[in-house]
Amino acid sequence: MITPGAPPVPPSAQPAEQPSATLSGRARAVRLAAAGLCMALLVVGTFWGDDDAFPFGPFRMYSTSTPPNGNIHVMVLKARMPDGSWREVPLDSVVVGVNRAEVEGQVPRFQAEPALVGRLVEAHDRLRPAEPRWTGARLVMRYLKLRDRRFVGTEEKVVAEWLR
Amino acid sequence: MAALRGNPLTRWFFGPVPLARVVVFRIAAYLFIPLDLLVLRPLGSHHASATALYKPLIVADLLHLPRPTPELIAVVTWSLIPLALVAAALAPSGRWQRLLGTAIFVLYFEQLIISFSFGKVDHDRIAYVVALAVLPTVAGARLRERGSAESAAWALRCVQIAVVATYFLSAFAKLRFGGVEWVNSATLVRAVMRRGTGFGRLLLDLPWLLHWSQWGIMLMELFSPVVLFLRGRWQRIVVGALAGFHVVVYATISIMFWPHVLCLLLAFLPTERLVRRAETAETGGGSAVAAALVGGQDAHGSAAGEAVPVVGDQPVDAVGEPAEGRDAQDQPQR
Numbered sequence: 001m002i003t004p005g006a007p008p009v010p011p012s013a014q015p016a017e018q019p020s021a022t023l024s025g026r027a028r029a030v031r032l033a034a035a036g037l038c039m040a041l042l043v044v045g046t047f048w049g050d051d052d053a054f055p056f057g058p059f060r061m062y063s064t065s066t067p068p069n070g071n072i073h074v075m076v077l078k079a080r081m082p083d084g085s086w087r088e089v090p091l092d093s094v095v096v097g098v099n100r101a102e103v104e105g106q107v108p109r110f111q112a113e114p115a116l117v118g119r120l121v122e123a124h125d126r127l128r129p130a131e132p133r134w135t136g137a138r139l140v141m142r143y144l145k146l147r148d149r150r151f152v153g154t155e156e157k158v159v160a161e162w163l164r
Numbered sequence: 165m166a167a168l169r170g171n172p173l174t175r176w177f178f179g180p181v182p183l184a185r186v187v188v189f190r191i192a193a194y195l196f197i198p199l200d201l202l203v204l205r206p207l208g209s210h211h212a213s214a215t216a217l218y219k220p221l222i223v224a225d226l227l228h229l230p231r232p233t234p235e236l237i238a239v240v241t242w243s244l245i246p247l248a249l250v251a252a253a254l255a256p257s258g259r260w261q262r263l264l265g266t267a268i269f270v271l272y273f274e275q276l277i278i279s280f281s282f283g284k285v286d287h288d289r290i291a292y293v294v295a296l297a298v299l300p301t302v303a304g305a306r307l308r309e310r311g312s313a314e315s316a317a318w319a320l321r322c323v324q325i326a327v328v329a330t331y332f333l334s335a336f337a338k339l340r341f342g343g344v345e346w347v348n349s350a351t352l353v354r355a356v357m358r359r360g361t362g363f364g365r366l367l368l369d370l371p372w373l374l375h376w377s378q379w380g381i382m383l384m385e386l387f388s389p390v391v392l393f394l395r396g397r398w399q400r401i402v403v404g405a406l407a408g409f410h411v412v413v414y415a416t417i418s419i420m421f422w423p424h425v426l427c428l429l430l431a432f433l434p435t436e437r438l439v440r441r442a443e444t445a446e447t448g449g450g451s452a453v454a455a456a457l458v459g460g461q462d463a464h465g466s467a468a469g470e471a472v473p474v475v476g477d478q479p480v481d482a483v484g485e486p487a488e489g490r491d492a493q494d495q496p497q498r
Contacts, residue, residue: 020180021304021313028178031318035177039325046333047340051285052221054277059287059334065342065349072354097214098282105283106219119216126213144357149350149371151357
């Protein structure tokens with residue numbers, strides 16, 4: 001820990017080689033006030049805000065509880081191919097412009113306005129012009145069922161559907 | 165300085181920090197931008213194909229920000245990248261940092277607002293946004309500057325607080341949204357089932373391990389503010405442990421808080437030693453620093469034991485320590 005000839009000094013009390021640049025009282029006050037205001041807003045957002053309060057929203061990643069005997073929800077996208085068959089396709093921003101978490105964050109909107117599923121199909125047209133054009137798509141909520149924290153089975157439910 | 169000694173809060177916020185540490189932070193933070201926009205999170209270009217799904221944040225409405233169009237997304241992205249590269253290149257000389265840094269902060273913030281307006285907000289960016297906001301407030305920071313400054317101390321403290329807040333406040337988000345039963349829920353099983361790696365999926369056979377990990381995470385988050393008040397070796401050990409946590413998360417569910425870990429390492433560690441060591445070794449400051457920085461960023465993805473780029477154990481002001489003995493300093497000492 002101790003280097004010979006150089007006693008450990010806390011960083012805040014170190015004698016710098018050159019004199020340290022100080023701030024005026026006003027500059028310090030402004031900085032303290034700014035830091036205090038941002039911290040206060042972040043605390044308010046944590047307890048009363050939601051994601052749309054970014055940058056002061058709650059850090060809610062993986063904050064919800066999945067009961068040990070409950071269901072895990074996974075949104076999947078199924079697309080109708082030109083031959084009429086349905087196939088599960090990646091719900092990913094490189095394929096449909098948005099990713100799974102983003103779609104899951106807007107489920108009520110898709111339910112209220114199934115035409116939005118068509119926007120995913122159109123985004124696929126633009127992002128993957130070389131692939132066959134989908135003639136429709138449906139968002140499906142897949143429920144992975146748990147018993148004692150172990151996976152025991154799957155159920156599915158259509159959230160929204162759009163056909164060209 | 166008399167006032168500094170008198171008030172513990174002021175002393176804690178403004179106890180001088182070497183200016184070179186800010187320069188190292190600037191270089192890494194600005195070099196991260198092209199990496200972020202082009203490789204790690206190139207969402208902007210994809211969102212341009214799905215602007216119908218735009219769902220504005222409160223801040224976008226308050227600031228009357230325009231609804232994103234493919235053109236706006238392109239302009240923001242492609243002006244940020246050259247600005248960031250120029251800022252990183254000029255950071256060692258300290259030139260244009262306030263102007264460039266402010267422009268980068270504004271553009272990056274707008275870029276984030278756009279990309280978080282599609283139904284999903286990431287929580288690994290707060291410390292980085294704070295860093296971009298405070299880095300331009302430090303004047304006179306040059307790579308070979310041996311002095312320290314109160315402005316540098318405040319800037320790095322703000323980033324440290326934001327890093328810690330990301331852990332600490334997320335514990336309260338869990339209590340708020342998941343309730344106290346969060347610690348006994350199957351949330352980590354969910355995380356692994358939804359996006360587990362091959363390694364992570366092995367853990368599904370050990371549900372008790374995932375269960376108790378939730379207790380560990382909650383305790384880690386609640387006690388995270390301790391790192392703000394540690395010093396020297398203990399602080400570096402905790403920083404290394406936190407970086408190790410992110411490595412484990414990455415290995416199990418392929419989520420990495422890249423900008424957050426960058427801030428964790430660069431705001432807490434005495435990175436000015438990279439510069440001084442490079443100078444002492446006379447290997448040409450710039451290239452050695454660059455090599456050391458690359459090592460530091462690589463450390464995010466490497467083993468936990470290597471997560472700390474330079475872990476000298478001498479006091480911060482022991483300038484000009486010879487380069488030898490670096491490995492020895494990495495060993496735990498008594």
